[in-house]
Amino acid sequence: MSRYPFKEAEAKWQRIWADQKAFEVTADERPTYYVLEMFPYPSGLLHMGHVRNYTLGDVVARYKMARGFNVMHPMGWDAFGLPAENAAITKGIHPAASTYGNIEAMKKQFAALGLSLDWSREFATCDPSYYRHQQAMFLDFLEAGLAYRKESSVNWDPVDHTVLANEQVVDGRGWRSGAVVERRKLAQWFFRVTEFADELLEALEGLERWPDKVRVMQERWIGRSEGARVRFAIEGRDEPLEVFTTRPDTLFGASFMAIAPDHPLATELATDQPALQDFIAECAKTGTSEEAIEQAEKLGFDTGLRCINPLIPDQRLPVYVANFVLMDYGTGAIFGCPGHDQRDLDFARKYGRPVTPVVLPPDADPETFAIGDEAYVGDGTIFNSEFLDGLDVPAAKRTVIQHLEEMGAGEGRITFRLRDWGVSRQRYWGCPIPIIKCERCGIVPVPKDQLPVTLPEDIELGKVGNPLDRHPTWKHVACPSCGGKAERETDTLDTFVDSSWYFLRFCSPHLSERPFDRSAVERWVPVDQYIGGVEHAVLHLLYSRFFCRALKRCGQLDIEEPFAGLFTQGMVCHKTFRDADGRWLNPAEVEPGPDGEMRAIADGRRVEVGRSEKMSKSKLNVIDPGPTIDAYGADAARLFMLSDSPPERDLEWTEAGIDGAWRYINRLWRLFAEAGTPAGVDLTEPDELSSEATELRRLTHKTIHAVSDEIERFHFNKAVALIREFSNRLESFDHDDPAAPVVLREALEALVKLMAPMVPHLAEELWQRLGHDTLLAKTAWPEADPAWLQEDEVTIAVQVMGKLRATLNLPKGVGKETAEAAALDDENVQRAIGGKPLRRVIFVPDKILNLVV
RNA sequence: GCGGACGUGAUGGAAUUGGUAGACAUACCGGACUUAAAAUCCGGAGGGCUACGCCCGUGCGGGUUCGACUCCCGCCGUCCGCACCA
Numbered sequence: 001m002s003r004y005p006f007k008e009a010e011a012k013w014q015r016i017w018a019d020q021k022a023f024e025v026t027a028d029e030r031p032t033y034y035v036l037e038m039f040p041y042p043s044g045l046l047h048m049g050h051v052r053n054y055t056l057g058d059v060v061a062r063y064k065m066a067r068g069f070n071v072m073h074p075m076g077w078d079a080f081g082l083p084a085e086n087a088a089i090t091k092g093i094h095p096a097a098s099t100y101g102n103i104e105a106m107k108k109q110f111a112a113l114g115l116s117l118d119w120s121r122e123f124a125t126c127d128p129s130y131y132r133h134q135q136a137m138f139l140d141f142l143e144a145g146l147a148y149r150k151e152s153s154v155n156w157d158p159v160d161h162t163v164l165a166n167e168q169v170v171d172g173r174g175w176r177s178g179a180v181v182e183r184r185k186l187a188q189w190f191f192r193v194t195e196f197a198d199e200l201l202e203a204l205e206g207l208e209r210w211p212d213k214v215r216v217m218q219e220r221w222i223g224r225s226e227g228a229r230v231r232f233a234i235e236g237r238d239e240p241l242e243v244f245t246t247r248p249d250t251l252f253g254a255s256f257m258a259i260a261p262d263h264p265l266a267t268e269l270a271t272d273q274p275a276l277q278d279f280i281a282e283c284a285k286t287g288t289s290e291e292a293i294e295q296a297e298k299l300g301f302d303t304g305l306r307c308i309n310p311l312i313p314d315q316r317l318p319v320y321v322a323n324f325v326l327m328d329y330g331t332g333a334i335f336g337c338p339g340h341d342q343r344d345l346d347f348a349r350k351y352g353r354p355v356t357p358v359v360l361p362p363d364a365d366p367e368t369f370a371i372g373d374e375a376y377v378g379d380g381t382i383f384n385s386e387f388l389d390g391l392d393v394p395a396a397k398r399t400v401i402q403h404l405e406e407m408g409a410g411e412g413r414i415t416f417r418l419r420d421w422g423v424s425r426q427r428y429w430g431c432p433i434p435i436i437k438c439e440r441c442g443i444v445p446v447p448k449d450q451l452p453v454t455l456p457e458d459i460e461l462g463k464v465g466n467p468l469d470r471h472p473t474w475k476h477v478a479c480p481s482c483g484g485k486a487e488r489e490t491d492t493l494d495t496f497v498d499s500s501w502y503f504l505r506f507c508s509p510h511l512s513e514r515p516f517d518r519s520a521v522e523r524w525v526p527v528d529q530y531i532g533g534v535e536h537a538v539l540h541l542l543y544s545r546f547f548c549r550a551l552k553r554c555g556q557l558d559i560e561e562p563f564a565g566l567f568t569q570g571m572v573c574h575k576t577f578r579d580a581d582g583r584w585l586n587p588a589e590v591e592p593g594p595d596g597e598m599r600a601i602a603d604g605r606r607v608e609v610g611r612s613e614k615m616s617k618s619k620l621n622v623i624d625p626g627p628t629i630d631a632y633g634a635d636a637a638r639l640f641m642l643s644d645s646p647p648e649r650d651l652e653w654t655e656a657g658i659d660g661a662w663r664y665i666n667r668l669w670r671l672f673a674e675a676g677t678p679a680g681v682d683l684t685e686p687d688e689l690s691s692e693a694t695e696l697r698r699l700t701h702k703t704i705h706a707v708s709d710e711i712e713r714f715h716f717n718k719a720v721a722l723i724r725e726f727s728n729r730l731e732s733f734d735h736d737d738p739a740a741p742v743v744l745r746e747a748l749e750a751l752v753k754l755m756a757p758m759v760p761h762l763a764e765e766l767w768q769r770l771g772h773d774t775l776l777a778k779t780a781w782p783e784a785d786p787a788w789l790q791e792d793e794v795t796i797a798v799q800v801m802g803k804l805r806a807t808l809n810l811p812k813g814v815g816k817e818t819a820e821a822a823a824l825d826d827e828n829v830q831r832a833i834g835g836k837p838l839r840r841v842i843f844v845p846d847k848i849l850n851l852v853v
Numbered sequence: 854g855c856g857g858a859c860g861u862g863a864u865g866g867a868a869u870u871g872g873u874a875g876a877c878a879u880a881c882c883g884g885a886c887u888u889a890a891a892a893u894c895c896g897g898a899g900g901g902c903u904a905c906g907c908c909c910g911u912g913c914g915g916g917u918u919c920g921a922c923u924c925c926c927g928c929c930g931u932c933c934g935c936a937c938c939a
Contacts (some may be wrong), residue, residue, distance in 0.1 A: 721877035
C-alpha cells in the first residue's frame with residue numbers, strides 16, 4: 001500500500017515556494033490584506049503554541065491569497081529580553097550571540113512548517129537598524145510631551161545591587177541572590193498613555209472584529225470612573241486634604257478621612273511620630289500578593305488631625321492613615337462613608353466611628369432604616385442630607401458637585417485606573433534610551449544625527465549592578481549641548497516598546513533613514529487579521545494602540561488603530577504526569593502498563609495522571625514539535641491543530657489526534673491514486689447526468705460554499721469536518737458512472753483547493769498529480785455555482801405535538817396542504833394523532849410540519 | 854468580591870435567526886484481508902424498554918412556546934481575567 005512520502009514532498013514544495021518567491025508581496029493593484037501573527041521571542045525552540053498560532057495565520061493568509069488579495073504575511077523577531085540576559089549569566093554566552101543563534105535555529109524549524117511567509121521582510125528588534133528608529137520616536141515623544149521622567153519605585157536586590165523585573169522576584173526574593181527585595185525610588189522614564197485614556201476607551205467600541213473579552217479587559221484596565229474631587233480643610237493647617245470620590249452624594253454621611261501610608265501628609269507627620277513611622281513600615285511589609293491583600297485586615301492609625309466637612313462646617317472628621325488606601329489612585333486620600341461602602345463600614349465598626357445612612361432604599365422607612373453588617377450601595381432617595389434630601393442618587397451627584405464648585409471646595413472629575421507606562425528597565429539587552437545627563441544642562445536628548453545609540457558589546461554580565469552603568473567607557477560622553485563632561489542614560493526601554501510598532505516596520509522593512517514609509521503603512525495598516533495569545537489582551541495591544549496615536553500626534557501617521565481584526569487562540573494543553581515521589585514526568589517517560597494504568601518507563605511504577613493543562617516547562621507536559629513533524633510531517637501536525645478544537649478554545653495534544661490526522665492524509669493520498677483520471681479518457685460532459693453524478697456535483701458546490709464560509713468565520717474545525725465528509729463521499733462514488741471522469745475530477749480539484757490552506761504540501765503534490773504544472777499556491781479559490789446549491793428535494797420533519805414522528809422527502813418549495821396530506825398518509829403519524837382532530841398545523845417551508853392535536 | 858466564558862455520548866466536538874440533538878473525528882465492539890500483528894476496508898453504536906415502535910436524554914429546578922442545547926428566572930459546577938480603584 002502506497003504511503004504519502006511526506007518527507008520528500010514537503011521538502012520539495014518548500015524549496016519550490018522559496019525558489020519562486022511565492023509568498024513575497026508584489027507591487028500590483030489587487031486589494032491588500034495584512035495577516036500577522038504575534039512575532040516570537042527567539043527562545044531557540046519552537047513550541048506547540050507557535051505551531052498552532054502560525055498554522056492559524058497561515059490558513060488565513062493562503063485563503064486570502066487564493067481569494068485574490070495581495071497578501072502580506074511577514075515574520076520577524078521580538079529579540080530583546082530578559083531570557084537572553086539570564087542565559088548570559090548562567091551559561092556565559094553573550095546575549096547577541098545567543099539571540100542570533102536562536103533566530104537561525106528557529107528559522108529552520110519555521111521552514112519545516114511550510115508557512116506562506118514573506119521572509120524578505122524579516123528583521124530582529126535587537127538590530128540597531130530597527131531600534132535606531134525607536135530611539136528617534138522616543139525623542140519625538142519627548143518633544144511632544146508624551147515621554148517624561150519622574151521618580152518611581154522599583155524592585156531592588158540589595159545583594160546583587162540590581163533592579164529586578166517583576167518576574168525575577170520569586171516569593172519576595174531576588175531570583176539569583178535570594179535576598180529579600182526592597183522597594184527603591186529611582187528616576188525613570190514614562191510614556192504618557194493616560195493622555196489618550198478617553199480615546200483608547202472610546203475607540204474600543206469601533207473594534208468590531210475584536211473578541212468582546214479583550215475589549216472588556218481593556219475597558220476595565222482603563223477603568224474610567226466619574227466622580228468629584230473634594231477639598232476638606234484641615235484644622236490648624238493651611239493646605240486642605242483633597243480626596244477623590246465617586247459618591248459625592250454621600251458627603252453628609254462622612255464619618256472619617258483616610259490617607260495612603262505613602263501619602264505626602266503621612267510622610268510629613270511621621271517625621272515626629274515614631275508610632276506612625278512604625279505603622280507605615282508595617283503597611284509596607286504586607287505583601288502585594290493576591291492572598292495577602294485578601295487576608296489583610298483593614299488597619300488605621302489616627303493621626304490626630306481633624307478635617308472639616310465642607311458641607312457640615314461644624315463636623316470634625318478624624319484623619320487616619322489606612323493600609324487599604326492606594327497612593328496611586330485618585331489623590332491617595334478618601335473620605336469614609338460607612339453607610340454606603342462596605343470597606344468604609346468595616347473600618348468604621350472597627351474604630352467606633354458613627355454610621356449615618358444618607359441613601360434610603362426604595363420602600364424603606366426613614367424612621368427605622370439602619371445599616372447593619374452590610375452597607376447599602378444601591379440607588380434610592382437621599383435623606384439626612386439637607387439640600388440634597390429627596391433627590392435620587394444621580395441627581396444628588398449633579399447637585400452636590402455644582403454646590404461644591406460654587407463654594408470652591410471641589411469639582412466634578414473623571415479618574416482613570418490606567419497609569420502612565422513606565423518604560424525604563426535597568427537591563428543590558430534592550431534598546432538604549434537616547435538621553436544624556438549633563439551636570440550643567442540637565443537632561444539632554446541625543447541629537448538625532450547621532451543615532452543609533454548602540455549597545456556596547458564588551459560587557460560583563462552577572463556581576464553586581466547594571467552592566468551598562470558599570471561599563472568603563474560607554475556612558476561617559478561629552479554633553480551635546482555644552483560639550484562638558486556628561487553621562488548617558490544607562491536604562492534601556494521595556495521590550496513592549498519594541499513590539500508596539502513592529503507591524504509598521506514590516507510595511508517597509510529596509511528603510512534606513514526613516515522607520516517606515518508613510519504611504520506603505522497607510523496602504524497596509526491597520527492589520528486586517530492579527531492572531532495571537534490572549535495573554536497579550538491588555539499590555540501589548542494597548543501599548544500598540546497608544547503608539548499609533550502617539551505617532552499620529554507627532555505627525556508621522558494618520559492611523560489610530562493598528563489592528564482591525566484580532567483573533568485570540570486557545571492554548572495547547574497536555575495531560576500531566578507525576579510519579580510516586582511527586583516528580584513531574586515528561587509524556588515520553590511514561591507508557592500504559594498491562595493493566596492500562598500509566599507507568600514510568602524508568603522504574604515501572606505507577607504515575608498519577610493529572611488533568612490537561614497548558615504545556616509548561618515546570619510541569620514537563622511539553623511535546624516538542626520537532627520530532628512530531630519528523631515522524632508525521634508538517635501537514636499532519638497542521639491538520640491536527642485545526643481539526644477537532646475550535647481555534648479560540650484550548651486544544652489537548654494527543655498521540656491519537658496526530659495519528660488520526662496522519663491516517664487521513666494517507667487516505668486522501670490513496671483517494672487520488674485510485675480516482676485519478678487516467679490519461680486519454682474523454683473529459684467531455686455526457687448529455688445526461690445520473691442522479692448519483694448530479695448529487696455529487698451538488699455536494700461539490702455545497703462543500704465549496706460551506707468550507708469558504710467556515711474559513712471566513714474562523715471555524716476551521718468545521719471546515720475540516722466538511723472536507724472529510726466530502727472526501728468520504730468521493731471514496732464511495734462509483735468510478736464506472738459515465739460521468740465519473742468529469743464529475744469526479746471536478747470534485748477532486750475542488751477538494752484539493754479547499755484543503756490547500758490547511759495541508760499545503762499535500763495539496764500541491766495532489767494538484768501536480770492531477771496534471772497541473774502551475775502552483776496551487778497561486779491558483780484561485782473555487783467558486784460555488786449558486787445554481788448547483790439549489791436542492792430540488794428537501795427532507796421535512798413531521799412532528800405531532802412537537803415530537804418527531806416521521807420525515808418526508810418532498811420537492812423543494814412544497815406547499816403546506818401538500819405536505820400536510822403527505823404527512824397524514826403516514827402510518828406512524830396517524831398513530832400518534834390517535835384519531836384526534838387537528839387543532840393547529842404549523843408549517844415552516846422546507847423544514848418542519850408540526851401537527852397540534 | 855467584581856467581570857467574562859463555558860457545562861451536550863466513553864472523549865474532542867457539531868447543531869446559521871428557537872425547527873429532525875450527537876455532524877466530523879477519537880476510543881471502543883464486530884467482520885474481511887493476514888501464519889500473525891500493524892496498516893487497510895466493511896459494519897455497529899446516547900441510555901432504556903414489552904424494539905419495524907415507544908419512553909427518557911444537552912449541569913440542576915422552574916417558566917415562555919405548537920416546538921427550547923438555543924430565550925427568560927433561580928441555583929450548582931469548572932475555567933479565565935482583574936482585584937483594598939474610593
